[in-house]
Amino acid sequence: MENFDIIIIGGGPAGMAAAVSAKKAGAENIVILERDKVLGGILNQCIHGGFGLHTFGEELTGPEYAERYADMVRDMDIPYELETMVLDVAPKPDGCKAVTVISPTRGVCELSAKAVVLAMGCRERPRGALGIAGFRPKGVYTAGTAQKLVNLEGVHIGREVVILGSGDIGLIMARRMTLEGAHVAAVAELMPYSSGLKRNIVQCLDDYGIPLLLSHTVIDIKGKDKLEGVVIAQVDENRVPIKETAKLYPCDTLLLSCGLIPENELTSAAGIRIDRRTNGAMVNESLETSIEGVFSCGNVLHVHDLVDFVSEESARAGENAAKYALGAKRxxxxxxxxxxxxxxxxxxxxxxxxxxxxxxxxxxxxxxxxxxxxxxxxxxxxxxxxxxxxxxxxxxxxxxxxxxxxxxxxxxxxxxxxxxxx
Ligand SMILES: Cc1cc2nc3c(=O)[nH]c(=O)nc-3n(C[C@H](O)[C@H](O)[C@H](O)COP(=O)(O)OP(=O)(O)OC[C@H]3O[C@@H](n4cnc5c(N)ncnc54)[C@H](O)[C@@H]3O)c2cc1C
Incomplete structure (x- = not known):
């Protein structure tokens, strides 16, 4: 079994920042394990600007921000293994942690680490979790999937678009779809306020004349094989749709931007205590979870709005993991x-x-x-x-x-x- 000081799970901005600061704090034997083919996490598909104002004092795109950290990882000779999926983390009797991975080069094998940093990010809430009536026609995407298809795969996904949920990814996709030549009819938001940043409402909706319908939701999806339209209704103060306000919006694309869920399956399976309010691990001031030597940071810990805060938090997690692995007195x-x-x-x-x-x-x-x-x-x-x-x-x-x-x-x-x- 190969032994490490620190194993970092996830090579997104959180994992890379944790690795860089762990190395700066003196840890030598570190590895980042990333299931994707490249480092960078979700930032690779966020090709718009607005990243890095706090960290680098300049406005970068998502891939540029990720590349700055990937460069640091490479410059500091921090090893990383791509296409490597972590399947399990378990505490061992000697205080180390067993980390089971699968990859084309290793097959299935078990690694051991003194400290582990959980940096697995989050995923989007899918349609199945929203309980909207109607069939399952093609044309319904989560906003992040649409972002990946449009920005990374160059796929043209639709012409007439409605967006449900005013989270930042939905707002950014409203602008993106408009720039791609589509017409965005409306962004419907269940709550009486947007769940996205003010700057995104101004720059992605107001600047393009896209209406934001607060206290509205999609109550029906029309079309069997192909999406034909959605019915949007206003909701009352108890979030119950008011039927008389229902209106059909003909469209071929519905994007869902209805929240992010931290990817904590590994965390729960390891027996780490989860905070039901954030769906992330419960951590102390050192970002250490309920299992000694296991730290958590970034979107897997709680959903962030700015990647700069992810990097700052993850640098602290990496430094604390290094202190732990190097046996600092507590x-x-x-x-x-x-x-x-x-x-x-x-x-x-x-x-x-x-x-x-x-x-x-x-x-x-x-x-x-x-x-x-x-x-x-x-x-x-x-x-x-x-x-x-x-x-x-x-x-x-x-x-x-x-x-x-x-x-x-x-x-x-x-x-x-x-x-x-x-
Ligand atoms: C779809 C989507 C779009 C977003 N768009 C924006 C945006 O436009 N602007 C913005 O400011 N913020 C955006 N965010 C927020 C953004 O995710 C965060 O600011 C930041 O990327 C979080 O960094 P992270 O490293 O915690 O997570 P991520 O960037 O998600 O990185 C987590 C990494 O962990 C890897 N991983 C997960 N599980 C395993 C495993 N078991 N084994 C190995 N590797 C694993 C994943 O492959 C991924 O690379 C978006 C988030 C999502 C989900």
């Missing part, structure tokens, strides 16, 4: 859970050990609704750790709070993150 200290209240849907991490915290600890979260003029408060008992005023908080934009290490020292109760009227 303080045996008390850990405090992070509880959420009033408006805060989840946090990453879900617990903090002040003794093991870095100089700055990130707490990232999303709100469950639109909130105006609120303060985000982080408290432990009566000790206020952070208070930050916000003019507006929306579910589509992840919030990143920083807590200084000295603020955490001396806390004796669980931490609570909640919103308060400003």
């Amino acid at each position: 303080e045996k200290c008390e850990s405090f859970d992070i509880e959420t209240g009033n408006g805060v849907r989840y946090t990453v991490p879900v617990s903090i050990s002040p003794g093991n915290a870095d100089e700055l600890t990130h707490i990232r979260f999303r709100v469950g609704d639109v909130y105006k003029n609120v303060s985000v408060v982080v408290k432990s008992g009566e000790t206020e750790l952070v208070r930050r005023k916000s003019r507006i908080l929306v579910p589509s934009e992840m919030v990143d709070l920083l807590i200084k290490k000295d603020k955490l020292q001396g806390i004796s109760e669980n931490i609570k993150v909640y919103l308060e009227e400003a």
Whole structure:
């Protein structure tokens, strides 16, 4: 059995950033395992701009951003194995982890690692999970599949398009399909607010005159072999369609942009605790899961809106995996859970050990609704750790709070993150 210090599962932006920082932190014997034929993950199909403003201070396309990290991986001589699918991760009695892989060169074999970084990304919520009436005609795609077909395979998928869900991938595909010569009739969104970034609504819908129908959904799909149209209706405050508002939109293409699901089958099978709010692993301040030495980062941990945040988070996971693999001394200290209240849907991490915290600890979260003029408060008992005023908080934009290490020292109760009227 081949032994590694660190095995990184997934060669997308998260896996590459984790590998680069693990190597910088002194780990030598690292490998990235990627099931695809190339490094880069989903970014390879995101040929539009807008990536890298935080990380590189310039606007890059997805493939350019991915290539910057792939260059670092190659320049630092970090080994990576492509067309290598990880099938299983399991803790061993000696504290190492057994990683079962399958690839054309290795066949099926078991590797061993002191530390593992989970960086498997996420997949899209498919039609089957949405429960829309109608047959299964051709012409219905998830937005990411359409993005791959159009941008990577050069396939012309349709002329008259409706998009369900205003997630960022759907908004970007509305513009892409328009640039490809199609007509996008509407983007229907179930919620009274968009689940995409404001900049994407402006640049991908408003600039092209594409209507965004908030509080609307597709209630029927017409056509048996080939899509002929969809019926869109307004929904009431309980998200129940109002039949009288139903309207037929003739179309040959329906794109679904209705959420992303972290790819955590390996994580669950390993026995790692999953947070039902994010569908990602429950991690502590070091991004370490409930199995010691297994770290998680990027979209497999929680869905991010900006890849720059993925890279930053994954660099921390890689550095912590290196410290673990190199046997850095750990303080045996008390850990405090992070509880959420009033408006805060989840946090990453879900617990903090002040003794093991870095100089700055990130707490990232999303709100469950639109909130105006609120303060985000982080408290432990009566000790206020952070208070930050916000003019507006929306579910589509992840919030990143920083807590200084000295603020955490001396806390004796669980931490609570909640919103308060400003
Ligand atoms: C369809 C889609 C389109 C997107 N478009 C945009 C966009 O236009 N703009 C934007 O800012 N963000 C976009 N995102 C968000 C984007 O995914 C993230 O910002 C970023 O790519 C997440 O990086 P990651 O490394 O966590 O995941 P990914 O980029 O998804 O990389 C995960 C990698 O892990 C590999 N992997 C998974 N399981 C295994 C396994 N068992 N064994 C080996 N390898 C495995 C996958 O093949 C993949 O290469 C999109 C996401 C999706 C799903």
